[in-house]
Amino acid sequence: METIVLKGRGIVKGRAMGEALVSPKPISFYGDVDPESGVIVARDHPLKGASIAGKVLIFPRGRGSTVGSYIIYRLKKSGKAPAAIVNEETEPIIAAGCVVAEIPLVDRLDRSPIKAVSTGDLVEVDGYHGIVKVIRKEA
């Protein structure tokens, strides 16, 4: 096992641990994610069919409608929200959603989390200090 530590900016406080789900593409929670099941439903998304529930969801940034913030809240209430979110550079839709849903959010890491983390890695997110600890799965 190999552990790497990425340092960045904590936007929403809280700590969480989970399996990484890494999306190379931006995500619009409105439209891309089913609010009831937490499954990515966008037809052209590389993670189509994957569940974000309980995962540490890593993607470049949010996109699309501001209704996405409400969807993040809904996911939390239905128990299908990600445990934490890590962005390259976050934006207001994801930030507002994470605050209301109380999901730790970190961005601006010293290395791109899209490249440094692989789906399936175990990841610990510290939203207080902006630290992402990655425990690599066996190669």
Place this chain on the structure above:
Amino acid sequence: MYLTKEEERALSGEYGAALQKAYEILVALGEVMDAERLVPIKSAQIAGVSYKNIGDAGLELLNDFASMGAKVKVLSTLNPAGMDLERWREMGIEEKFARKQLEIIQAFRRMGVRTTCTCTPYLIGNKPEFGSHVAWSESSAVAFANSILGARTNREGGISALAAAVAGKTPLMGFHLPENRAPKIEVQVKVVVDSVMKASLLGYVVGELSSGEVPLVKGRICASIECLKAFSAAAATSGGLALFHIEGVTAEALKRKKITTTHKERVQVDEEEMRQCLERLSARGEVDLVAIGCPHCTLEEILEMARALKGRRVRRDCRFWVFTSREVYSKAAEKGYVKIIEEAGGIVFSDTCMVVAPLDSLGIKRVATNSAKAAHYVPSTIGAEAVLTETASCIEMALG
């Protein structure tokens, strides 16, 4: 981000959970966008109202926030809802949708929001003064507030506008800062723009040409409220413009003796450009709905329609729908304009519009409108083709 002692206390929860949540939202957004501090606001205009838009997710959040004891600190109004809050049956809205929509309005009311649902808050008393900071959401209202009124607002989401209303503050960034309000591209208009439809079409073209930069528009452009709100809505739709300047017309262009662009980039709009844009936005053929009121009609626009419809009759196979705010509706009803339009077979709806109401199940095939914004959206929202044409011609199409 710098916070005052008082703001720190609110953030730590000393003044209750609701205010704490509002501050958490504003601080997170401020951090994300590298704002230096918060700034007090004079008013809010809150999006995320239509049940069609925010669904159960939004309803739940608003109910929870209201139950936490959230109360707005500044004058706050709402974006259009998914239906006329009283005459929804006449729009073909289902009972279940109506119940959920009314619950959303009730949640806002509990928080002290003035539940006028309109994209034209500046026509009904939510009209900020020059230079004042506000937190508005609706894209056309944001463009109008920044450009025509010279108020200062970013384009807020429903949640950030509500948080700003509850805290009475917003992060100081973007269009709140004078340095981000200067024009960067000059648009010379070579056509005479003398009607609402033309102003709307020009707004759409300018939005596309500006590629996200603040434009300075020069030309002969109709400066009535009706033309300027149409221009604002279209420019925000095609190019996401939150601020534009029109020489000799808009607030900051009038205030400063000389307004110039910081960059040398210049573009032109001529007859051909306008024609091509109209071609792209507009279909041809007989319509089964005429929809006027995107953005919501002023009293003068309703009067114009009443005059044209007086003593005449809308075709049986065509709907004639006018959209406005409840306040303007009341005035139009008082003056007898509503009666004239409805005797002719039209309906004047309040609180909603053709873009946010769930009209996709009505089987409408083609819609005539004088709004480039509506023409842009109805193919996806109603699933109908749009015919973009002058107001008078819209009316003629309904009469057959």
